Amino acid sequence: MANFNIDSTDDRTYDAIVIGSGASGGWAAKELCDKGLKTLILERGRDVKHIKDYPTASKGPWQFEYRGTVPLDARKDFQTARFVREETFHWAIKDDEQPFIQEKPFRWFRGYHVGGKSLLWARQTQRWSDFDFEGPARDGFAIDWPIRYKDLEPWYAHVEKFAGIAGNKDGLAELPDSECVPGFEMSCLEKHFKESLQKNYGDRYLIQGRCAHITDPQQIHIDQGRHKCQNQALCNRGCVYGGYFSSNASTLPWAMKTKKLTIRPFSVVHSIIYDEKKGKASGVRIVDGNTKETIDFYAKVIFVNASTINSNAILLNSTSSRFPNGFGNDSGLLGKYVAWHNYRGKANATYDGFKDKRTDGRNPSNAYIPRFRNVRKQDMNFLRGYAIGVAGGRGTFSDTSMIGDQLRDNLLNPQLGSWNIASWMQGETVPLEKNHVRLHPDLKDKYGIPQLIISCDWSENDDKMTEDYVQQSREMFEKAGFTNITAVDTKTPPGSDIHEMGGVRMGHDPKDSLLNKWNQFHHCKNVFVTDGACMTSTSCQNPTLTFMAITARAANYAVEEMKRKNL
């Protein structure tokens, strides 16, 4: 390529390149830098420096000119964007940044800035167990995972200790305990619900959700420059305390301290470069987001962590004589078997008791019922199951049905409301070949990169599972003595869960998978995919913790393989 403004090839050569700086990319960079590799992170969005680039972090509502609403003029280029609020507008992505085609309705949330969605996530971190890893083999869907819990267990512990996970030791086989700092409190209503579940079911446990917040900073967190969570519950503005885990607060500055890391923002990855002679990848081609110039970077090993769907897009666009149908895609399955989580079911209720009690303050976490359907054996009319998020508290309200003096007095003196409890379904979806992403043959974006077509839809299994949740959440609420119960299937389109996975799945056999048990391409060992794209099945736990553990494991394996001169 013609790169008139760029220095010599040497200046564009690293030991490792990581595509993406979100939760998994940050972990890849940290592990590789810790092991002494000169690492380049390519991030398509702008830079976001911890603390300095959280412009709204410490603002009260009155400090926003429009109290949250973004003026029409400012939002005219953001018609389809998320985070269009004054508090979070700095994360919103312009409509023309990456248009895509929804063959079926799909909500695609993206975080295109340094740190990616690690600044925007819900921070819930539940481990998988072998009930999850053995799911496809036991129930006969997708393909067998090439790894088991024991492969990941030390890496879960590794990332948990560093990230800081608040939670408790619950001793449940279906949700193995994490390495934790103390969990947040449960409310009296949540405790009441927990007891009712124990009494009425026996195999349904309400626990405090494990979440990536530091409730009791350990030396390793202090060394990162992070502080105790302040319970602001303003997390998605960016946290100046580093109270929750993000790449920006944690892995990236850590990797930067090794002096091995270079982060290059505004680097929109076009493709992975395959060297036909050497039979391996030689680097990554980008389009500079500002100059639109094409630039090639080189490395011995490449980690793809661009987020599930965008990693698929990059790999589909990485064609060569060896791989005419997309990178490593001899099986023809690249972009297929995309799955996600089913968050369609929601329930609400009120409770008449605990009149003399209330909750006080803001809870950055929530309670959680691990999966109880089909855990030890298949016994429902649908495959797999769902976890349930639960939040119950008592807040205040003001009657605003009038105007005048009474309205003012009501607003100045809010009243205690009744106890409310909400629950939401977090269902596993079964990966299907027809749920896929592919490149449009003609349409391109402003960087000259083919646009992506997303073609994902619910299946009958999802409908049946949602029906079960709706029925069961109602029953559990009834048994707990709750009233005014509503439980519904909201029928929201896929993607709303922001847990899309797969398309570049791991497996034993190159014939039906793309990656091996170390997340290497079967057909190109120096390229690793360790974000959600690698997932063979989805379980129902919030997936980011597992992406991070898989990444740390693969990065350390890559370093060992480089030492053995295998890469």
Place this chain on the structure above:
Amino acid sequence: MAASGSLIALPSWAARWTQADVVGFASSFTTSEQVLLSSVADTIIPAGNSIGALSVGVDKFLVKLIDNCYEKEVQDNVKAQLRKLDDGAQQSFQKSFSACDLQQRQESLLKLASSNDKAENEFFKLMKSETIRGFSTSREVMVDHQKYKVAPGHYYGCVDVKA
């Protein structure tokens, strides 16, 4: 009550206004429209013996908000309804809306609340909800009255309700 040579009569709280106060920023609202808008906010949440919409700056918030965050059709309706409100006050009470007493102003506004005219109804709902938003999110209400702190926060799951 005549005020500083303007054609409109200003209520007492506005008597100390200068031109700069009213048009301190570029706005599509004329001075008289801004005064009417302020009177509407003051009617929805009057200060009484405490604080109200105007003492926490809801009037300026509303002008900016409607100018910059709402489509032109909404802006036009707000202006048209302000005019109608003023005309209605002239007819019913022989004075401008802003010069009416609180009870007269509330009476005029509540007519819109129960009106079958969609435009009137929407105007009322918009004015009420945005005045409430401006008031409840003000520093005075959140910090002085409700002791809100950005940090440190806290969370206790089960505390006694204070008697």
